[in-house]
Amino acid sequence: MTVVGPFGLSVRDQALEADVQTGLAAVEAGLLDATKSDVPFITEAAQHLVRAGGKRFRPLLAMLASQFGDADAPGVVPSAVVVELTHLATLYHDDVMDEADVRRGVDSANTRWGNSVAVLTGDFLFARASHILADLGPEAVRIQAEAFERLVTGQILETAGPRDGRDPVDHYLDVMRGKTGSLIAVACRFGAMMAGADESAVDILTQYGERLGVAFQLADDVLDIASDSHESGKTPGTDLREGIPTLPVLHLRAQAAAAGKPDDLELIELLDGDLSDDDRLAEALGRLRTHPALEQARRDTVRYAEEARATLKPLPECYAKAALEELCDAVVHRAG
Secondary structure (H helix, E strand, C coil): CEEECHHHEEECCHHHHHHHHHHHHHHHHHHHHHCCCCCHHHHHHHCHHHHCCCCCHHHHHHHHHHCCCCCCCCCHHHHHHHHHHHHHHHHHHHHHHHCCCEECCEECHHHHHCHHHHHHHHHHHHHHHHHHHHCCCHHHHHHHHHHHHHHHHHHHHHHHCCCCCCCHHHHHHHHHHHHHHHHHHHHHHHHHHHCCCCHHHHHHHHHHHHHHHHHHHHHHHHHHHHCCHHHHCCCCCHHHHCCCCCHHHHHHHHHHHHHCCHHHHHHHHHHHCCCCCHHHHHHHHHHHHCCHHHHHHHHHHHHHHHHHHHHCCCCCCCHHHHHHHHHHHHHHHHCC
8 A cells, every 4th residue: 555646645556556656757747848948937937836846636636537548548647737737827826816925835926026927927837738738639628628717717706706695605616616626627537538438437537526626625725724734734824814715704604694693793803804913813713613614614525525425436446446535535534
């Protein structure tokens, strides 16, 4: 049993472990190759987040999904590179929108070089992803375009907020399906499709990826409140401080609107105030950690992870399926 990928995924078969490790190494080389430019400054900026590391969650899923066909098929690794390049490009843009200072333990590109360079570097990565994609055929181009449209739509909907009369929690889950779930679904779809898996397996793995992607994001929401910095790798309360609406806070607001408890209203007032003060942030975190809204968000995370697991049921039993099921457990474990 060997541990690979994010969350310490246990691979219980030597052949699968070798395939996954070889695939991820090839993806890493592909990312470095795709981010090279004749202009040294562009190479430096484009490789900034590649070299900072990351979970490589999407390429891992592509490698596992490819096991339901020919994992050595020539399109598997390039398609995983496309998905990861797209993800990286969105991080450059997200950091500009969020005015983030740090990403993956290093200065964000916008902090280091300014917003214009960060945005244009993200665009450069999109261009390189499109170049690779063109060699994978028109169907792959269409799939990626549709997913990218969903991703951007999710980002816009998050920025715009729910329309009048729309349940904010339902709106938020729609945002997560588009903003996070769509690209993770494509990672699974490309891995299976490029490997020549049958159509039903491709469809199952696509559905699995979207549900797992939502669970993955909801676990992050819980971690932002419930974890310490050593456990999560980022400062607790970052989303709170930046005023980003996450699921536990949305549940808190819904409960306060329904019951009008003075303690809940007081906590909302605290959250809506200035959380740049460390003491106020610590108080908000402490109160949220014992609030039922956090447990409700955990239950939502478990629900999506279990839906992802259930989606896999029709697939034949194999080590790759077991690894995908274990990822569901790992996402739930992250949320406590």
